Amino acid sequence: MTKASAKPGDKPxxxxxxRDQQANLTAAERRLSATLLDDSxxxxxxxxxxxxxSAEVSTASVVRLARKLGFEGFSDFQNAIRDEVAARVKQPLAKLETTDVAGHCDHIISRFARAMSRNINATIDRLDVDEFEQVTDLLADPKRHIYLMGGRITRSNANYFFNHLQIIRPGVSLLDASPSVWPQSLLDMDENATLVVxxxxxxxxxxxxxxxxxxQQGGNIVLFTDQWGSPIETYAAYCFRSMVEAPSSWDSTLAINFLIEALIAGIQARSSGNDRIAALEQMIGAARIFRGS
Structure with a gap:
């Protein structure tokens, strides 16, 4: 999976x-690490x-883990945790106030252009090209069924990716927004299935x-997330982190969509989708008969 800091040049x-230190940890330190990771x-x-x-370890184990990670002690370690959690969950109003003070003389379009350029460049810098190629091969494989799902904000990204994949190849499904209907799709998510989330x-x-x-059913997970990393990384075979900061109350998914469009181009190049697209064009032409045009 892609490893990246919150911002270029920051500490990891x-x-x-x-996760990187797992092989060097004692059993107690691994329990402590799992407790921290399980609760973000x-x-x-x-x-x-x-x-x-809560981790069923000694306080000495907590201090040792902090020092193994390069911190002077627990207090230093906790301050870093506090900063990371605050950056991840800061409220939209706080984002808006900071942006207004920092850039009140600039037009919003200019500020957005600079921010999106930084986001895309930073996303490219941290991208693992080999992983990108592996995911392209995976999603282009016609023997695999592809499912897509997004959250409250990212559902539009899932829809966009679905609309293109459905044209390029068969065996693509967009999961319903309601969790109550997920079980019927889960029935078919075996080792030949990939969920893009x-x-x-x-x-x-x-x-x-x-x-x-x-x-648990043997399926693969391809995750698109922000620079901090969703807890779903624990289950993901492949993960793409993108910068999402924007000069507004909302995070931006433009860098995520950049990766989606690059994947679409790669999948198209690997597939025999030209015949499928030609057949689709014919169907669209035939459908005009039913529209009376």
Whole structure:
């Protein structure tokens, strides 16, 4: 999976540091690491005693883990956790106020253009090209059924990707927004299935549960997320992190859509979709008869 810091030049994310250090951790430290990762680091905001109790380790193990990650002690470690969690969950109003103060003399279009350029360039910088090629091959394989699902904000990204994939190749399904109808799709999500899921901050627990069920049945997960990384990364075979910061109350998914369009081009180049597209054009032409035009 792609490993990246929250912003170019920043220290690595704590969740990445924990995963990268797994081979060097003791059994107690691995339990502590799992406790932190399972709760998206929020458990680390507790006192050292409570954190140790929740992970069933000693306070000394907490301190040792912090030092293995390069921190002076638990206090330093907790401050870094606090900063990372705050960046991930900061409220839209706080984002808006910061942006207004920093760029009140600039037109919104100019500020957006600069921000989107930074987002796309940073997303490209952190992209694992080999992983991108593997995902392109996976999604172009006609023997695999592809399912797509997005969250409250990213559902439009899933719809966009679905509309293009459906034209290029057969065996593509867009999951309904209602979790109550997911079980009937889950029945068919075996080792020949891939779920493409989109999940950015305000991460959605029901999407995480869906990803877990898919992997339990042998399916693959391709995740598109933000620079901090959705908890679904735990289940994802492939993960693309994109920059989502924007000078507004909302996160931007433009960098995610950039990756989607690049994948569409790669999948099209690998498929025999030209015949399918030609047949679709014929059907569209024939359908005009039923519209009376």
């Amino acid at each position: 994310l704590i969740r990445d540091m924990l 680091l929020v458990a680390g905001l507790q006192s050292i005693t409570r954190l140790a109790e 989109f999940d950015i901050r305000r991460y959605e627990k029901q999407l995480e549960r869906l990803a877990k069920l898919v992997t």
